[in-house]
Amino acid sequence: xxxxxxxxxxxxxxxxxxxxxxxxxxxxxxxxxxxxxxxxxxxxxxxxxxxxxxxxxxxxxxxxxxxxxxxxxxxxxxxxxxxxxxxxxxxxxxxxxxxxxxxxxxxxxxxxxxxxxxxxxxxxxxxxxxxxxxxxxxxxxxxxxxxxxxxxxxxxxxxxxxxxxxxxxxxxxxxxxxxxxxxxxxxxxxxxxxxxxxxxxxxxxxxxxxxxxxxxxxxxxxxxxxxxxxxxxxxxxxxxxxxxxxxxxxxxxxxxxxxxxxxxxxxxxxxxxxxxxxxxxxxxxxxxxxxxxxxxxxxxxxxxxxxxxxxxxxxxxxxxxxxxxxxxxxxxxxxxxxxxxxxxxxxxxxxxxxxxxxxxxxxxxxxxxxxxxxxxxxxxxxxxxxxxxxxxxxxxxxxx
Numbered sequence: 001x002x003x004x005x006x007x008x009x010x011x012x013x014x015x016x017x018x019x020x021x022x023x024x025x026x027x028x029x030x031x032x033x034x035x036x037x038x039x040x041x042x043x044x045x046x047x048x049x050x051x052x053x054x055x056x057x058x059x060x061x062x063x064x065x066x067x068x069x070x071x072x073x074x075x076x077x078x079x080x081x082x083x084x085x086x087x088x089x090x091x092x093x094x095x096x097x098x099x100x101x102x103x104x105x106x107x108x109x110x111x112x113x114x115x116x117x118x119x120x121x122x123x124x125x126x127x128x129x130x131x132x133x134x135x136x137x138x139x140x141x142x143x144x145x146x147x148x149x150x151x152x153x154x155x156x157x158x159x160x161x162x163x164x165x166x167x168x169x170x171x172x173x174x175x176x177x178x179x180x181x182x183x184x185x186x187x188x189x190x191x192x193x194x195x196x197x198x199x200x201x202x203x204x205x206x207x208x209x210x211x212x213x214x215x216x217x218x219x220x221x222x223x224x225x226x227x228x229x230x231x232x233x234x235x236x237x238x239x240x241x242x243x244x245x246x247x248x249x250x251x252x253x254x255x256x257x258x259x260x261x262x263x264x265x266x267x268x269x270x271x272x273x274x275x276x277x278x279x280x281x282x283x284x285x286x287x288x289x290x291x292x293x294x295x296x297x298x299x300x301x302x303x304x305x306x307x308x309x310x311x312x313x314x315x316x317x318x319x320x321x322x323x324x325x326x327x328x329x330x331x332x333x334x335x336x337x338x339x340x341x342x343x344x345x346x347x348x349x350x351x352x353x354x355x356x357x358x359x360x361x362x363x364x365x366x367x368x369x370x371x372x373x374x375x376x377x378x379x380x381x382x383x384x385x386x387x388x389x390x391x392x393x394x395x396x397x398x399x400x
Contacts, residue, residue, distance in 0.1 A: 037074050037395035045069060053358045053370050058386045065100055075230040078397040086114055093148055105148035114230050115170035128170050135167035140211060154211045161186045165198045171226025172235045172245050179271045180208040183225035197254040201225040205271045219273050222247035222262045224254030232346045236294040241268035250288025251313055252345045261288045284334040293350040295375050298329045301350055301357055317345040320364040339371055348395040360393040368393055
């Protein structure tokens with residue numbers, strides 16, 4: 001059958017529209033599977049997206065996306081192909097378009113920064129912020145990231161801070177056993193560049209709908225439960241729903257060195273910290289640690305400092321000192337992995353996928369490489385490598 005002229009025109013129009021929509025989808029949703037956030041030797045920041053972490057060499061300046069520092073830092077949230085970040089009084093959503101991060105939408109968030117976040121389904125983001133003036137007012141945002149609108153905003157009235165410990169840090173937030181549980185601690189400013197935390201971990205159990213506090217519990221076995229999870233991971237749920245978190249009293253977070261870095265647990269059907277469960281990582285490694293990622297099957301990987309390899313906090317980030325350990329969460333067994341010393345104080349440096357842990361390491365020989373740890377066989381192989389324009393690989397994330 002021969003089409004009439006008007007039918008041909010409509011058919012051509014539909015084809016053009018379809019191609020145009022397909023093209024826009026491809027530019028806004030990255031084809032690559034992974035993202036690497038890099039601090040360069042020229043003091044710039046770059047994001048590189050790749051399709052595989054298993055092999056290859058990346059020239060970060062030629063293949064990467066340059067990030068203007070006035071809009072971005074490493075605390076980017078990456079989810080379902082989009083990038084989220086709070087900067088200049090707005091919470092912003094970006095997409096990759098024409099080899100750049102292009103702003104899609106923004107929500108006003110004046111005088112706040114993100115302490116913790118988690119996802120409630122694919123399109124709902126929960127954010128906990130503290131004001132950047134008193135560092136004591138805790139706000140909660142529930143955001144529909146598809147429509148990019150605030151569904152709920154509340155101020156959470158935690159109990160008054162203890163004497164001299166006037167600021168608060170939210171270390172973890174989790175929806176657990178039909179409750180919203182916040183792990184937090186209180187801080188004391190020592191001088192313009194130094195602070196410490198109180199010697200106790202606090203846990204608030206809230207109704208996830210009304211945000212009314214049901215109970216407050218505390219535990220003095222360690223302090224600073226978790227950490228800012230837009231910078232580094234410190235907690236997870238296992239396959240049956242138990243929740244694990246790491247305490248971080250070390251010099252780079254809690255700065256209360258009298259307390260140990262340790263792993264704690266909230267069991268599946270409880271909202272209370274298990275009083276009989278504690279893996280004392282400081283006792284096992286003689287050091288403090290920052291960062292914990294779940295390997296599956298009751299095992300995790302942690303990133304530990306070496307106090308004999310740095311002087312103080314001034315060179316903590318630049319010293320090649322960080323080691324990785326495999327932790328058996330049931331047998332309380334801590335085993336060092338055979339990897340080069342890493343540098344960089346807090347990094348989202350581990351990605352676990354398909355039975356492998358991909359570990360980014362910036363070593364003393366100026367190698368910036370992903371090491372692939374096979375979880376089952378425990379063998380370690382070399383993966384993707386970045387060129388010498390790299391200074392730190394501070395994030396590795398899945399894009400979708």
